[in-house]
Amino acid sequence: MKIFLASLRMEKRSTGIYRVDFLLKVMYSIIAMYGVRSLWAALYAQDPSIVGRPLSSMITYAMLAVALDIIFYPSAMSTAPQNYISQQVRSGRIDTDLLRPVDLQRQLLARNGSAALFGALWLVMPAWALGVLLMGLELPPTLLHGTAFLVSGVLSFLILFSLNFMLGMVCFATTEIRQITMAYSGILTILSGKLIPNWLYPEWMQAVIEILPFRCVFETPLNIYTGAASRVDIAYSLLLQAAWAAVLFLLGKIMWLGVHKHLAVQGG
Amino acid sequence: MITVKNLQKMYKIAKPGEGRFATLKALVRPQYEERRAVDGIDFTISDGEIVGYIGQNGAGKSTTIKMLSGILVPTAGDIKVNGLIPHKDRKEHLRNIGVVFGQKTSLWWDVPVIDSLNILKEMYQVEDSRFKKNLEMFTDLLDLSPFLNQPVRQLSLGQRVRADLAAALMHDPKTLFLDEPTIGVDVVAKERLREFITEINRERGVTVLLTTHDVVDMEKLVSRVIVIHAGKIIFDGSMQGLRERYGGEDADIEAIVRDIYQEGGRTV
Amino acid sequence: MQEIKSGLKMYGALLKMTLRGILQYRVDFWMSLVSVCLLNGANIVQLSVISWRFHALGSWQVGDLLVLYGLFLISWSIFSVFFFKLSKIEDEIVSGSFDAYLLRPVRPFLQLVGGDIKYTGLCDTLLGVVLVPMGLAMNGTHWGLWQILWFVVFVLSGGVIAVCIKFLISCATFWTTKANALNQVFIQIYLLTQKYPVTIFGPAFRVLVTGLVPVAYLNFYPAVFLLGKSDAPFWMCTLSPVVALVLAGISALVWRRGLRRYNSCGG
Structure with a gap:
């Protein structure tokens, strides 16, 4: 928790220094939201009956997905675990991380988490407010949905963190992971519901997506926010998310312990 | 021949604001402060000298070296190196000088040392016979052969600096600028570097200006020292003169240097 | 003339060395190839799902969309294969290697361009070359010599435009602390234009991507x-080479001023 607060302060300071960054970031969130809004409006103009969901709900889903995406790929890209690890491994500074008394996984979670929270407060809130005021972003239907969305969002972050952390572990095998990261984000885009919600896919793809953890990252919280999920659905989704978060975190931990052991024997 | 007259360099630095709304204030009106890195210095270095340029970190050493090599343009004052103005007659000037920054390599990271030397040959248009002769000589003097075919990223620091020195001298420059060439290098390797620099100076008449914090460098290598403190030159003369002025006949050089770094020196 | 010749020779020498450096990492080579194919695959899946559900996007049929995406890929890969390093000025300055460029008697621009080659971009080229005729076939359109000539002109101009935009953004490093965020904005913009016709995003966006950042x-x-198509007047479409020339001119100017600025601040 202490590291978390310290990281948060650091994050705040750096935004002060890179002031141009800040304005540009708010701008790009708005462009991206505007983009998906136009896309769905154009698609719906085609034949609204295909989709079975009102345009306003779809737009809310898509714009909020963009907002979540900004939190999940927070301001300082270097705080994302896979980027940080690859940077440290390549420069040979990973040793210094091993020397710190705090476990690497927790260290990174604190850092990445603070950046995400900061992104949520400083970048996404303004974008979200503008969306509500100007672009027809809807509010969640009930207070319950709103609260559940926040909880679900935190769980999403945890799941994504663990996935990214495991990707970071790949660095110890190959030095360069930028390309793999690109492919990974491509796959994530398809399977997480970030751009296209699950129910638009063909049946067989839906079945595959259902059993993978990726859809918990975007689709679950978004379905809750837009009210597509009933009370029972909410309870079930949150439990499922929590289970995935725990399993993936543990899996990451096991991988890290393996790598750590290997490092101690091989000497980096 | 290097002449420097009333040389000045000023930097403008963005100031992170303080107080509650610092971030917002910085967004609206960024604050700058000016810093004088080099504050009106004069000196002349004749051909064939080895001059030590010493001073605390941040005293203005590297800034001076960068201006002398043409990377930085002075705010005011004149520089002439071998009759050329560094930042105006760039190409011509660069052919006449060699530069080594001990802290970072100018070689290509991923390819064997010999490949770097070969591409530099192309860049400086060094004749084949000349290149061959130099390569033989430097390989011999700097003992390059064990790692000539290894990529730079695999070299130890001492090896890397040796490779960098060879690279800086391949085109037979008249003047050599060395920014902390011995930093972080072990005692034996340091000794070898010193021998090499002396040799190059004696055999080829190369003028050398080097910055260093190493007392042994000052005593064994240089014939003259220029001391810079807070952007101003406070001493220019022989090591003997430095001793007489700041410490007395048998004073410890280390103590003198420490005094200068801390408070600009105590004259006796 | 002599200068161009020696410049090309220098470029060749630099490139040869860059390639030798790349070949040191054989595992990465294969991994990257697979990764790029996966990323492109993801994009294609997106396009297919949308087209399968909605059949078309406004007046743009599936075939049209494939041509649109293919054209983007080919032009973009000219940047990503040969000029990628131009977008990395910030990294070069931060790591200190930019100083090294200024210490050698060869144009810094040439050293920068010769410093990297992204073979993975060739996957984009390849995919683009497959997608364009595929889209045409789906539409049942056939191109004559005239169209093919225009196609080549468009692709080359597009390449120049892509290089210049990325280069200009990267040059912002000389003035602001981070050009990174500016690049993020640009990425958001081209992620929209690469797959979808500009018309669906409304007139303001269209002005933005035509006049300001001409992606x-x-x-x-x-x-x-x-x-x-009837989305834009005929004459406006033929301006592509002109836009490329203007941007190249601006880039040259900005680069010079950027170097001067670097000379006075030292990064």
């Missing part, structure tokens, strides 16, 4: 012209 000239205007 629409990478694929939208060429596609309108080559497919005979």
Whole structure:
């Protein structure tokens, strides 16, 4: 928790220094939201009956997905675990991380988490407010949905963190992971519901997506926010998310312990 | 021949604001402060000298070296190196000088040392016979052969600096600028570097200006020292003169240097 | 003339060395190839699902969309294969290697360009070359010599435009602490134009991607012209080479001023 607060302060300071960054970031969130809004409006103009969901709900889903995406790929890209690890491994500074008394996984979670929270407060809130005021972003239907969305969002972050952390572990095998990261984000885009919600896919793809953890990252919280999920659905989704978060975190931990052991024997 | 007259360099630095709304204030009106890195210095270095340029970190050493090599343009004052103005007659000037920054390599990271030397040959248009002769000589003097075919990223620091020195001298420059060439290098390797620099100076008449914090460098290598403190030159003369002025006949050089770094020196 | 010749020779020498450096990492080579294919695959899946559900996007049929995306890929890969390093000025300055460029008697621009080659971009080229005829076949359109000539002009101009935009953004490093965020904004913009026709995003966006950051000239205007769409007037589409020339001029100017600025601040 202490590291978390310290990281948060650091994050705040750096935004002060890179002031141009800040304005540009708010701008790009708005462009991206505007983009998906136009896309769905154009698609719906085609034949609204295909989709079975009102345009306003779809737009809310898509714009909020963009907002979540900004939190999940927070301001300082270097705080994302896979980027940080690859940077440290390549420069040979990973040793210094091993020397710190705090476990690497927790260290990174604190850092990445603070950046995400900061992104949520400083970048996404303004974008979200503008969306509500100007672009027809809807509010969640009930207070319950709103609260559940926040909880679900935190769980999403945890799941994504663990996935990214495991990707970071790949660095110890190959030095360069930028390309793999690109492919990974491509796959994530398809399977997480970030751009296209699950129910638009063909049946067989839906079945595959259902059993993978990726859809918990975007689709679950978004379905809750837009009210597509009933009370029972909410309870079930949150439990499922929590289970995935725990399993993936543990899996990451096991991988890290393996790598750590290997490092101690091989000497980096 | 290097002449420097009333040389000045000023930097403008963005100031992170303080107080509650610092971030917002910085967004609206960024604050700058000016810093004088080099504050009106004069000196002349004749051909064939080895001059030590010493001073605390941040005293203005590297800034001076960068201006002398043409990377930085002075705010005011004149520089002439071998009759050329560094930042105006760039190409011509660069052919006449060699530069080594001990802290970072100018070689290509991923390819064997010999490949770097070969591409530099192309860049400086060094004749084949000349290149061959130099390569033989430097390989011999700097003992390059064990790692000539290894990529730079695999070299130890001492090896890397040796490779960098060879690279800086391949085109037979008249003047050599060395920014902390011995930093972080072990005692034996340091000794070898010193021998090499002396040799190059004696055999080829190369003028050398080097910055260093190493007392042994000052005593064994240089014939003259220029001391810079807070952007101003406070001493220019022989090591003997430095001793007489700041410490007395048998004073410890280390103590003198420490005094200068801390408070600009105590004259006796 | 002599200068161009020696410049090309220098470029060749630099490139040869860069390639030797790349070949040191054989595992990465294969991994990257697979990764790029996966990323492109993801994009294609997106396009297919949308087209399968909605059949078309406004007046743009599936075939049209494939041509649009293909054109983007080909032009973009000219940047990503040969000029990628131009977008990395910030990294070069931060790591200190930019100083090294200024210490050698060869144009820094040439050293920068010769410093990297992204073979993975060739996957984009390849995919683009497959997608364009595929889209045409789906539409049942056939190109004559005239269209093919225009296609080549468009792709080359698009390449220049892509390089210049990325280069200009990267040059912002000389003035602001981070050009990174600016690049993020640009990425958001081209993620929209690469796959979807600009028309669906409304007039303001269209002005933005035509006049301010002319990414629409990478694929939208060429596609309108080559497919005979009514989204934009004919003459506007033929401006592609002009835009490329203007941008190249601006880039040269900005680069010079950026170097001067670097000379006075030292990064």
